[in-house]
Amino acid sequence: MASALPNLVERIVKEGDLKITWAAGGDTIFGDGTGKRVSVRITDEEAEKLIASDPALTLGEMYMQGRFLMEEGDIYDFLSIVRKNTKHSNFSPLMAMRLFWRIGLAQLQTRLPINKNRKNVSHHYDLTPSLFNLFLDDDWQYSCAYFDPPDISLDEAQLAKKRHIAAKLRLNEGQRVLEIGSGWGGLSMYLAEMAGVDCTGITLSHEQLNISNRRAEKRSISDRVRFELQDYRTMKAKPFDRIVSVGMFEHVGTGRYQNFFDKCFELLDDDGVMVLHSIGRDTAGHNMTNPFIEKYIFPGGYIPSLSEVLPAVEKAGLLVRDIEILQMHYAHTLRAWRERFVARKDEAIALYDEQFFRMWEFYLAGSEMAFEWDQMFVFQMQLSKSQFATPNNRRYMFEAEDKLKAAEADRAPLEPIEF
Structure with missing residues (x-):
């Protein structure tokens, strides 16, 4: 698998039961097996790379485009597994930098005199x-x-x-x-x-x-x-x-x-x-x-x-x-x-x-x-x-x-x- 997504998911998902089927074939199960199984399939390697690089934005975009597909459970079930696990996760330096940049930009935009x-x-x-x-x-x-x-x-x-x-x-x-x-x-x-x-x-x-x-x-x-x-x-x-x-x-x-x-x-x-x-x-x-x-x-x-x-x-x-x-x-x-x-x-x-x-x-x-x-x-x-x-x-x-x-x-x- 060419993307960094498997390592990212492994680092995040410690609890729950998440199965991901990869674009190149094969699948991986993450979590400790508790709760109901949630299964997803990613259709292409480019989608995997995009999700790994900026999941806060591109996960939704890949779901919109039909490149991130739910096979067991629904999108709420998937998001819940991720969110329950991210309270104590360590993100990559790139993801942390992007987060801080977005926070700064959001704080700036809410203070600008321009009203849209x-x-x-x-x-x-x-x-x-x-x-x-x-x-x-x-x-x-x-x-x-x-x-x-x-x-x-x-x-x-x-x-x-x-x-x-x-x-x-x-x-x-x-x-x-x-x-x-x-x-x-x-x-x-x-x-x-x-x-x-x-x-x-x-x-x-x-x-x-x-x-x-x-x-x-x-x-x-x-x-x-x-x-x-x-x-x-x-x-x-x-x-x-x-x-x-x-x-x-x-x-x-x-x-x-x-x-x-x-x-x-x-x-x-x-x-x-x-x-x-x-x-x-x-x-x-x-x-x-x-x-x-x-x-x-x-x-x-x-x-x-x-x-x-x-x-x-x-x-x-x-x-x-x-x-x-x-x-x-x-x-x-x-x-x-x-x-x-x-x-x-x-x-x-x-x-x-x-x-x-x-x-x-x-x-x-x-x-x-x-x-x-x-x-x-x-x-x-x-x-x-x-x-x-x-x-x-x-x-x-x-x-x-x-x-x-x-x-x-x-x-x-x-x-x-x-x-």
């Missing part, structure tokens, strides 16, 4: 809506669901997420709410219909904007829910009673956190409440987005630690009233998305091609693995300007959720999203 948010958002969210219809819930919630209780369905968990956030916002009828990063409109419509508030959702995605406005019009709530193509940085408006942002903060970048929270302070009423829902990680200062995800899925994305976020919150003059960590909820969400997506493989290939299907499957599997093994989590941070904007205990949240859940029975059912 509109382009980056379009890269992902302006894909054909038919793609998202393959795996999201009926309301197209493209962020972490809330599995409480843990055995509920994806649709029930996404509804529970909206209910949980609404309870933390302490909504009263007639309040004005700003949603920064409004997706396909589901959260704003829920808040308007369940709490009688007036919602403005802003997005940088043309596709999301068009679908959101059509949904609000179809439900006859356009007088209370509107969506705009608007960058939060340049928004001018009378302060809002409430601000909510779900799954958008990961696109801001460390160098722009202060600008983000300064703007939220400006747009939030003196007695207002804000809830920020974002992916987070456990350490600061050496973070980067996985190179495959950065190149093919979320260019410009960055997952912060709380220690990177909180200084900007404090400098902006905002008070932290509550922080909740959702530990495994996104792993469960991603598994549901992946299973639904794979079950509709033929439809996904018909929309794009098989290479795109494999790319998206690898993205979902890799993301699920990160929440399973890399200490990634979701945090919900409740902020205000005044210490009197929220009660001094959490009881009001649970009471509000109970009321919302009871009232949901009278809400008009969601209709299939037209696109």
Whole structure:
């Protein structure tokens, strides 16, 4: 075998049961034989060399191109074996140098004044809506669901997420709410219909904007829910009673956190409440987005630690009233998305091609693995300007959720999203 891949795998995989069939013929079994067998086949020696030289990027690329094939188990099973073993592995000097270079580049890019948010958002969210219809819930919630209780369905968990956030916002009828990063409109419509508030959702995605406005019009709530193509940085408006942002903060970048929270302070009423829902990680200062995800899925994305976020919150003059960590909820969400997506493989290939299907499957599997093994989590941070904007205990949240859940029975059912 001409590549250095066998030695690399031997150095990494000490536990588990991994069988690799090589391009030149023959196979090797790695690990201690525990757990279920995972078997892969590599179709050509060039693919072996590419994976050995830069596995963080090229493994996904070879899987996309059909040159790294799963024969027993699926790509999540393979990634899990690797990740479980890499906690204590020694990488080659070249791999270590590439890792440090990427970390430095990621830290630099998140601090540059150049903002590519509109382009980056379009890269992902302006894909054909038919793609998202393959795996999201009926309301197209493209962020972490809330599995409480843990055995509920994806649709029930996404509804529970909206209910949980609404309870933390302490909504009263007639309040004005700003949603920064409004997706396909589901959260704003829920808040308007369940709490009688007036919602403005802003997005940088043309596709999301068009679908959101059509949904609000179809439900006859356009007088209370509107969506705009608007960058939060340049928004001018009378302060809002409430601000909510779900799954958008990961696109801001460390160098722009202060600008983000300064703007939220400006747009939030003196007695207002804000809830920020974002992916987070456990350490600061050496973070980067996985190179495959950065190149093919979320260019410009960055997952912060709380220690990177909180200084900007404090400098902006905002008070932290509550922080909740959702530990495994996104792993469960991603598994549901992946299973639904794979079950509709033929439809996904018909929309794009098989290479795109494999790319998206690898993205979902890799993301699920990160929440399973890399200490990634979701945090919900409740902020205000005044210490009197929220009660001094959490009881009001649970009471509000109970009321919302009871009232949901009278809400008009969601209709299939037209696109």
